[in-house]
Amino acid sequence: MTSQWPLWEVFVRAKRGLSHIHVGSLHAPDAAMAVRNARDVYTRRGEGVSIWVVPSDQITASSPDEKDAFFDPAGDKVYRHPTFYEVPAEAKHL
Amino acid sequence: MAGTEEREAAFYAIIDADGRIEPRDDMPEAYRRTLVRQIAQHAHSEIIGMQPEGNWISRAPSLRRKAILLAKVQDEAGHGLYLYAAAETLGVSRDQLLELLHARKQKYSSIFNYPTLTWADVGAIGWLVDGAAITNQVPLTRCSYGPYARAMVRICKEESFHQRQGFEALLTLTRGTPAQKAMAQDALDRWWYPSLAMFGPPDTGEQASGGHTEQSMRWGIKRFTNDELRQRFVDMTVPQSQVLGLTIPDPDLRWNEERGHYDFTPPDYDELFRVIKGDGPCNAQRLAHRVAAHEDGAWVREAAAAYAAKKQEVAA
Ligand SMILES: [Fe+2]
Numbered sequence A: 001m002t003s004q005w006p007l008w009e010v011f012v013r014a015k016r017g018l019s020h021i022h023v024g025s026l027h028a029p030d031a032a033m034a035v036r037n038a039r040d041v042y043t044r045r046g047e048g049v050s051i052w053v054v055p056s057d058q059i060t061a062s063s064p065d066e067k068d069a070f071f072d073p074a075g076d077k078v079y080r081h082p083t084f085y086e087v088p089a090e091a092k093h094l
Numbered sequence B: 001m002a003g004t005e006e007r008e009a010a011f012y013a014i015i016d017a018d019g020r021i022e023p024r025d026d027m028p029e030a031y032r033r034t035l036v037r038q039i040a041q042h043a044h045s046e047i048i049g050m051q052p053e054g055n056w057i058s059r060a061p062s063l064r065r066k067a068i069l070l071a072k073v074q075d076e077a078g079h080g081l082y083l084y085a086a087a088e089t090l091g092v093s094r095d096q097l098l099e100l101l102h103a104r105k106q107k108y109s110s111i112f113n114y115p116t117l118t119w120a121d122v123g124a125i126g127w128l129v130d131g132a133a134i135t136n137q138v139p140l141t142r143c144s145y146g147p148y149a150r151a152m153v154r155i156c157k158e159e160s161f162h163q164r165q166g167f168e169a170l171l172t173l174t175r176g177t178p179a180q181k182a183m184a185q186d187a188l189d190r191w192w193y194p195s196l197a198m199f200g201p202p203d204t205g206e207q208a209s210g211g212h213t214e215q216s217m218r219w220g221i222k223r224f225t226n227d228e229l230r231q232r233f234v235d236m237t238v239p240q241s242q243v244l245g246l247t248i249p250d251p252d253l254r255w256n257e258e259r260g261h262y263d264f265t266p267p268d269y270d271e272l273f274r275v276i277k278g279d280g281p282c283n284a285q286r287l288a289h290r291v292a293a294h295e296d297g298a299w300v301r302e303a304a305a306a307y308a309a310k311k312q313e314v315a316a
């Protein structure tokens, strides 16, 4: 037997109110087994209240290498940040 | 597409800024190969490492100890899985790595080729072997390769329970009958030097490993030399042995005021090299057991795959 079970990416919600966060990956024959295995591998100490699994080959990524160019457009737009603006100290709650 | 030189410069810029390399980044082939070898060896050690302790699960002295030992051995299986997953981000498959282990083409830590003769050995492994592993692994949480570093963060969090339960098991013995205390001392006598050898060959002198350390430090894979980590382990462990009331089997062990460290007798590195080469007390047994477990489990893997395929067919 040479064909390996497919790879799944695992996302865990640590507690209510937080997003699911990527914690790692694992092999499993199907989605149901992937969720069970993820529970045993990634939440043995109550690290989560909810698990997502996604087939690794279903993920589309921004760029083949995690280079800057794709994110350059944000680089020169400092005016998107509140600290860009100068306002008198007397103006409260701004 | 950037030229090779430019790509190397980008890689070293990240390394020099103490940044992290991520799976789809350009990296020198030698860096990738070194990581695959190291992470695979580490993963293999976690799963082979289940055997010496697994040997005592059915004979643990109480239900409490049995539950603890089961949980620890299960953790080690989990550590193996985190690490195989980290290795897979470098373009190798877990099946490939297991095949290399089974064919003796990749190694695992020499420590697991020693037998667990008594219950006290289980305590000694938790205290010393997991203790040495923690000393090695904590700096790896800052390793330059992101997936490896993240796996190590998870592992280190879990290891501290491993070490404490071992220490507690030994403490229970040393506070027991004279025979129980003698059993604890005997375990320390046998596990002390193999534990010191876990840090690898010395970095200087004729037995020095021949250069992995320097290159790995340049790449931010390794942060301290083998000898620095070994010294750190000794300095931490000696006071713990005093709490246990046990004697470390080294007549030359003493505090060196000037250095601010303990002086100690190094392990027998010739023995280390022999065991690495396959000539330890349990090498053949450990590998045979691993291969048998893999082969005996084949039908389960096949059945699960067949079931998944059939369900997909029905749904289609
Ligand atoms: Fe471990």
Ligand SMILES: [Fe+2]
Binding pocket: B076, B130, B133, B159, B162
């Ligand atoms: Fe451990």
